[in-house]
Amino acid sequence: MTVKDNYDRPIISFRMSITNRCNVNCLYCHHDGMLPSSEEMTPDEIAKISEVAKTLGVKKIRISGGEPLIRKDIVEIIDKINKIGFKDISITTNGTYLAKYAEDLKDAGLNRVNVSLDTLNRDTYKFITHKDYLQSVKDGILKAVDVGLYPVKINMVLMKDINQDEVWEMFDFCREHGLILQIIELMESESCEDNNVFSKKYHYNINPIEEKLAKIADGVKVREFMQDRRKYYIGNGEIEIVKPMDNTRFCKNCSRLRLTPSGKIKPCLLRNDNLTDIIGPLRNGASDDELREIFLTGINKREPYYNDNR
Template structure:
């Protein structure tokens, strides 16, 4: 198992397939973008699948979520999904994407074995999308959402980050939109993972503010029928259900004590926490001829030293050097 000293066991693997992205979202990176990883440093599809196989067959990984950057930019995404789906025991396979290009690929991803999908959508206003993402691609995202449903990936989950003074007035419209189309909306508190290191707590839209905004138009009730377990989102029934809305309050309501996630970056580094400041290099082991057992041992050692929490609320907190796009969500 991938166990730490606090009794938590990692069973959910987040695999970043690339640090590249075709958007420039304000809470993630500067308008000019970032310096991408050189191609030789990025794991090949064979290396990715081998590490996932070690995780699944030797270390108890039960869920694999592919992230980025933007994972749809990997041309070999479909075969990676298919090879992951062929592993025994078969893990649950999901994808987090900005939705650009999803309209073309949703069907083949479903056929390859993709089980679930999360699509980022922070606004329904074209002009605000251009301001937040610095690209005019809102229609592509909406088309991608529709294609995911048509491909059988329902229920599609939508991730939204509200930013003060920009889209913080869209909580209700976003939920109305998702309810009308059967999407399950998740609001996520903005976290200190931007490349610019410009995050400020006072500017963050909190979970309490989101609840207040939604409660002005909807009746929210605790979803007693669905156990939260290690899930990051608190979910609530909307107007008696069955529709639900979730809030991931990583900053104001940390859920570190039940965290079951471990992350693999696009260049083969294990991160035992989204906010970890240390990484363990599996790529070097892979490329030096290490055995599966040696890789598994390094991985276990990396998780064993996981801290009790992310420390955002501690005065000594330091933001990770890598931004979200280079870590994987």
């Protein structure tokens, strides 16, 4: 049985950030304080928390960071989660270590992967990430395809005067290699430098791109339970449009619960003031029933960030 929150929203997906360490420094990233690797959750702790989530009806697990593949025990983590029996296990990564780990991750039970890649231009990549890893990322993407991770999705954040003219080049790359392109509109965040100065400076309205897609697409699929997000099919290619989440539809259909790198249940992506610690009780010997109650406490804190009255 799937548990629902107080707004009748089922909890289907559990997104676990297993580290906030990262090996790139993207312009738009939310720069949270670094947690020492010695304080990160262990594979067994991650597995135990996942196991409890499964008893509450969670069907999908997504692993993220920071950069999750920076953890040398990432294959062990996926293997332990896979043995619990989830319907879907995925990872969001910057792709720099994907060529190294793709095959082992697939063998361990990983189903699919999202790769953050905003450009195919080396100089632009270095400007965005402050690193020169573009070729490693491309190699990792092709390796993921080769070993059978499917689908491989490319997350492309559009930024004005940086990469907004590269959409169709990226689409051609994705279509050539059987990838799905997700075009993401830059969203404002309190965590961005100088209180949203960056996001306001580089925000690019993707409506014209979506209007063009609507005209040239061979087919369109509306993902009703993903805020009516639209997926456009052009030949053998696929593009999905991801807009900022400041709307009531995003909250109405939200079925996700999150876990922070420090082991706290996070009921809402857009809030940090209602977290529930689970790693502390786990390390102090909490029983499975007690851990379930902690989960339920976190779930009961869920409320729509955006509603009709906001």
